[in-house]
Amino acid sequence: xxxxKKFCTKIFIFTVAIFTACTLPTIAAITGNVEKTGDSGxxxxxxDSKSGSPISQADVMLPSKGYKTKTDNNGRFTLxxxxxxxxxxxxxxxxxxxxxxxxxxxxxxxxxxxxIEKTNPHDIIIDKDMYHIGDDNYSSNSANAAExxxxxxxxxxxxxxxIGELPPNEDIYLIIGSVIGIDTKMARDFGQSKVKTAYxxxxxxxxxxxxxxxxxxxxxNQQIKIPRSIIRPNxxxxxxxxxxxxxxxxxxxxxxxxxxxxxxxxTKSKSLxxxxxx
Ligand SMILES: [Ca+2]
Ligand SMILES: [Ca+2]
Numbered sequence: 001x002x003x004x005k006k007f008c009t010k011i012f013i014f015t016v017a018i019f020t021a022c023t024l025p026t027i028a029a030i031t032g033n034v035e036k037t038g039d040s041g042x043x044x045x046x047x048d049s050k051s052g053s054p055i056s057q058a059d060v061m062l063p064s065k066g067y068k069t070k071t072d073n074n075g076r077f078t079l080x081x082x083x084x085x086x087x088x089x090x091x092x093x094x095x096x097x098x099x100x101x102x103x104x105x106x107x108x109x110x111x112x113x114x115x116i117e118k119t120n121p122h123d124i125i126i127d128k129d130m131y132h133i134g135d136d137n138y139s140s141n142s143a144n145a146a147e148x149x150x151x152x153x154x155x156x157x158x159x160x161x162x163i164g165e166l167p168p169n170e171d172i173y174l175i176i177g178s179v180i181g182i183d184t185k186m187a188r189d190f191g192q193s194k195v196k197t198a199y200x201x202x203x204x205x206x207x208x209x210x211x212x213x214x215x216x217x218x219x220x221n222q223q224i225k226i227p228r229s230i231i232r233p234n235x236x237x238x239x240x241x242x243x244x245x246x247x248x249x250x251x252x253x254x255x256x257x258x259x260x261x262x263x264x265x266x267t268k269s270k271s272l273x274x275x276x277x278x
Contacts, residue, residue: 042111043074043076043077043078043111044060044076044077044078044079044111044112044113044114045071045074045075045076045077045111045112045113045114046058046060046071046075046077046091046093046113046114046115046116047075047113047114047115047116048115048116048117048118049115049116049117050117050118052115053075054071054073054074054075054076055071055075055093055096055116056071056072056073056074056075057070057071057093058070058071058075058077058091058092058093058096058116059090059091059092059093060077060079060089060090060091061089061090061091061092062079062081062083062087062088062089063088063090063130063149063150063261064087064088064130064147064148064149064150064259065081065083065087065149066149067079067080067081079108083103083104083105083107083108084104084105084146085104085144085146085147086102086103086104086144086147086180086218087102087103087104087144087147087180088100088101088102088103088130088147088178088180088259088261089101089102089103090128090130090177090178090261090262091114091116092128093116095118095119096116096117096118096119097116097117097118097119097123097125097264097266098125098128098177098262098264099114099116099177099262100177100178100220100261100262101114101178101220102178102180102218102219102220120266120267122164122166122167122170122265122266122267123264123265123266123267124161124162124163124264124265125263125264126159126161126239126263126264126265127159127262127263127264128261128262129261130150130259130260130261131150131153131157131259131260131261132148132150132151132152132153132257132258132259133152133153133154133155133156133157133203133241133242133243133255133257133258133259133260134152134155134181134243134255134256134257134258135152135154135155135253135254135255135257136151136152136257137254137255137257138181138256138257139195139198141193141194141195141196142181142183142193142194142195142256142257143180143181143182143183143187143192143193143194143218144180144181144192144218144259145181145257147180147181147259148181148257148259150259152257155242155243155255156240156241156242156243157239157240157241157260158238158239158240158241159238159239159263160236160237160238161236161237161238161239162235162236162237163231163232163233163234163235163237163265164233164234165233165234166228166231166233166267167267169269169270170267170268170269170270171225171267171268171269171270172225172226172228172231172265172266172267173223173224173225173226173265173266173267173268174205174207174212174213174223174224174226174239174263174264174265175221175222175223175224175262175263175264175265175266176205176215176221176222176224176260176262176263177220177221177260177261177262177263177264178219178220178221178260178261178262179203179215179218179219179222179258179259179260180218180258180259180260181218181256181257181258181259182200182202182203182215182216182217182218182244182256182258183195183198183199183200183244183246183256184199184200184201184202184216184217184244184256185199186202186216186217187199187216187217187218190217192217192218197248198246198247198248198249199246199247199248200244200245200246200247200254200256201244201245201247201256202214202215202216202244203215203241203242203243203244203256203258204241204242204244205224205239205240205241206238206239206240206241206242207226207230207231207237207238207239207240208230208231208232208237208238209238209240210227210230212224212225212226212227212230226265239263241260243255243256243257243258244256
């Protein structure tokens with residue numbers, strides 16, 4: 001279907017996109033800042049990323065652990081569940097973009113300050129729930145397997161949702177808040193997957209039937225540009241995410257079990273990120 005060269009180019013583009021998202025301050029400011037302070041007397045807090053004021057009554061969750069709490073009047077919260085292997089922590093508050101972050105024992109050993117940002121008029125929240133995509137058949141060594149608690153919905157996720165008028169001078173991005181469990185060769189090479197003897201094809205992201213990305217790495221805040229030509233303004237649109245397949249299992253199809261959370265659409269002014277049209 002795709003030439004090898006094009007395939008590698010795609011991998012490269014998405015890898016760059018992920019790391020750009022992690023390092024550029026402009027992007028971090030859009031979907032929330034996380035900073036850690038070392039003072040042992042500090043508390044975990046949720047604040048407004050613009051004003052810095054505390055946000056009370058925000059939902060803080062570790063969905064894989066079934067843990068849920070709310071911030072107090074000072075935006076403070078405690079994590080009442082032990083975190084070892086990387087797991088997804090989410091913060092939700094009405095009027096704010098859904099925020100999620102993959103945390104581990106190291107990240108939660110110090111107070112965490114999470115900045116969340118108010119939604120913009122053109123933002124579209126597609127889904128704030130966590131989904132396990134795959135077949136519930138996975139190695140204990142696969143990426144984040146220890147954190148899988150919810151049953152698989154099957155080998156793909158799909159949802160229809162309405163898009164209104166598109167702002168003329170902005171680019172449209174699909175944001176995937178967090179993904180864990182991807183066992184591609186790249187995920188193994190980066191140490192995210194500990195499976196030595198196998199790896200899987202990358203999960204694929206489709207918009208209105210067009211493949212717009214392959215997800216090769218686990219991580220937060222993955223941003224995928226959606227070409228305007230495939231978006232249907234003032235109409236129903238469809239997002240589908242298909243799990244990869246284990247390339248080393250030939251006796252039956254073994255879908256790569258992954259978990260993802262927080263799917264939404266953001267628009268950004270065109271000058272922010274240079275991008276390659278496909
Ligand atoms: Ca599987
Ligand atoms: Ca997996």
